[in-house]
Amino acid sequence: MAATMKYQSNSGIVGFKSYPSLYHKLFDEVKLVSDKVPRELAEMFSQRDTDQETYREGEVTNVLEVPVRSEDTDRLHFVDPAEGYYKDFTNIQRRSAIMVTKRAVKAQKNKMITEMITGLPESVVSLEQLSQAKLFDDGAATETTGDGSYVFATDHYYEDPEFGQWTNMAASGGTFTASSMAAGWLNFNTRKNAKGFPKVMLPGEVVYPPALHEAVMKVYGASGYPADSLNAIMPAFIKQFKPVMAHWLSSAVKWYLHAKVDDAKKGFLWVWETRPEYESVSDSLNPRLIMGKSVTVAYSYGALHSRDWYYNAGA
Amino acid sequence: MARTAVNPKVLTTPSPAGLTLKKVLAADSKTWKAGEFGALSSGTVQPVASASATASYCIFAEDQTTSTSTSYVWVYLLEDGTELEMYVYNNNQVYAIATSNIGTRYGVQTVSNITYLDLNQTTGQFQVIELASAYMPERSAYDGGLNGTTGTTAGLCKVKFRKNVS
Numbered sequence: 001m002a003a004t005m006k007y008q009s010n011s012g013i014v015g016f017k018s019y020p021s022l023y024h025k026l027f028d029e030v031k032l033v034s035d036k037v038p039r040e041l042a043e044m045f046s047q048r049d050t051d052q053e054t055y056r057e058g059e060v061t062n063v064l065e066v067p068v069r070s071e072d073t074d075r076l077h078f079v080d081p082a083e084g085y086y087k088d089f090t091n092i093q094r095r096s097a098i099m100v101t102k103r104a105v106k107a108q109k110n111k112m113i114t115e116m117i118t119g120l121p122e123s124v125v126s127l128e129q130l131s132q133a134k135l136f137d138d139g140a141a142t143e144t145t146g147d148g149s150y151v152f153a154t155d156h157y158y159e160d161p162e163f164g165q166w167t168n169m170a171a172s173g174g175t176f177t178a179s180s181m182a183a184g185w186l187n188f189n190t191r192k193n194a195k196g197f198p199k200v201m202l203p204g205e206v207v208y209p210p211a212l213h214e215a216v217m218k219v220y221g222a223s224g225y226p227a228d229s230l231n232a233i234m235p236a237f238i239k240q241f242k243p244v245m246a247h248w249l250s251s252a253v254k255w256y257l258h259a260k261v262d263d264a265k266k267g268f269l270w271v272w273e274t275r276p277e278y279e280s281v282s283d284s285l286n287p288r289l290i291m292g293k294s295v296t297v298a299y300s301y302g303a304l305h306s307r308d309w310y311y312n313a314g315a
Numbered sequence: 316m317a318r319t320a321v322n323p324k325v326l327t328t329p330s331p332a333g334l335t336l337k338k339v340l341a342a343d344s345k346t347w348k349a350g351e352f353g354a355l356s357s358g359t360v361q362p363v364a365s366a367s368a369t370a371s372y373c374i375f376a377e378d379q380t381t382s383t384s385t386s387y388v389w390v391y392l393l394e395d396g397t398e399l400e401m402y403v404y405n406n407n408q409v410y411a412i413a414t415s416n417i418g419t420r421y422g423v424q425t426v427s428n429i430t431y432l433d434l435n436q437t438t439g440q441f442q443v444i445e446l447a448s449a450y451m452p453e454r455s456a457y458d459g460g461l462n463g464t465t466g467t468t469a470g471l472c473k474v475k476f477r478k479n480v481s
Contacts, residue, residue, distance in 0.1 A: 065451075065454075066451065066453070066454055068450040068451050069449070069450045069451070069452070070450070075326075075327035075398065076327060077326045077327060078325070078326065078327065078328075078333070160321070161319055161321055162318050162319055162320075162321040163318065163319070164317070164318070164319050196318075196457075196458065
């Protein structure tokens with residue numbers, strides 16, 4: 001299909017002739033194509049506020065080595081917990097603005113131009129969603145946690161490296177099935193703490209793109225166990241998750257399992273330096289620029305850790 | 316679960332207050348990681364050698380990326396009688412520890428910023444006094460054994476720091 005509106009004159013300022021078609025005045029009605037941005041991933045992040053350009057958060061564990069065999073006359077063994085990892089978050093400020101000229105409003109004689117301004121806060125929400133989705137999309141390639149490994153990786157170190165490494169990533173990707181979900185459950189149930197002792201987590205949400213909705217719903221609503229030739233009853237633990245479809249994920253195959261954790265234990269952080277601030281824009285030397293709004297936002301995002309996540313690269 | 320060797324841990328000290336934390340002058344152009352052992356040379360501190368070393372002086376308290384001859388760095392001074400938990404090395408490989416090692420004083424060796432007890436150096440300051448598998452038997456079972464397997468996993472033991480080189 002031909003892009004009939006391929007040639008637009010986007011000058012930045014909404015002025016006379018900015019929208020050539022609208023000025024033919026042959027319209028009986030002009031409809032605003034308004035949009036509502038789906039906001040889905042924010043619940044996976046724990047929010048922080050800072051006044052500084054950079055924000056650093058670190059961890060220390062409370063896990064100690066077990067008491068040792070020792071008689072009254074032996075000297076006491078002193079033990080101390082492992083210092084964990086830390087991550088720096090460097091805030092980036094972003095701005096944009098919209099401006100409308102007086103002639104444009106007069107000529108058009110409708111309120112659509114002013115309503116276009118509602119797009120400004122929506123654009124900020126889109127930015128948030130893009131940023132949040134990036135942590136998922138690039139979690140196995142560029143985004144790293146405090147321990148230096150990728151967010152989703154097979155080589156995370158425990159806080160005390162003496163106890164080796166742990167993984168939050170399926171060794172080989174596969175689509176969402178009862179079996180791959182059970183593998184995620186098993187991963188959460190074989191995690192260890194800083195001293196190598198069991199640290200159990202339970203699945204909370206499955207975050208997946210729309211393309212996997214059918215596959216996820218198959219498992220979520222199944223009463224039988226399709227992987228079993230005897231058609232056994234589906235074990236309840238496999239279905240105990242909350243499905244969260246995420247439309248901003250760029251991959252159609254990757255899916256993510258989030259543990260049931262409270263806000264304080266979330267590893268994904270969202271750091272606000274400036275929450276969205278809207279300010280009127282005007283030019284005192286040019287009264288024909290009649291209304292404008294600018295938005296300023298400064299934030300950073302990242303993963304201090306990813307212990308509350310399990311990732312499958314999909315098939 | 317096989318353990319990965321890490322720097323020594325201080326278990327007990329002669330003084331109830333623990334080891335003395337002090338700033339000392341660093342040797343020029345040296346780097347180290349927290350927990351590594353340092354030795355004194357001409358009044359300045361530097362990491363113990365990668366080959367067998369007989370004399371240690373302190374434990375570095377912080378990572379150091381580049382030291383200069385004017386850097387004062389934080390260290391814990393090793394005191395006579397301090398007991399430490401250490402992993403074992405010998406002949407260029409991680410090494411098993413055995414009951415037969417108890418009572419002998421060994422040196423130390425640092426490999427990739429990890430300071431090990433070096434069984435190859437039998438005239439050092441660190442006397443093996445107990446095997447970790449003996450004072451933590453359940454933990455040893457859980458971890459699949461703490462005596463180590465030569466060439467694969469390092470043994471773990473308790474040693475006592477003796478200031479006088481024998």
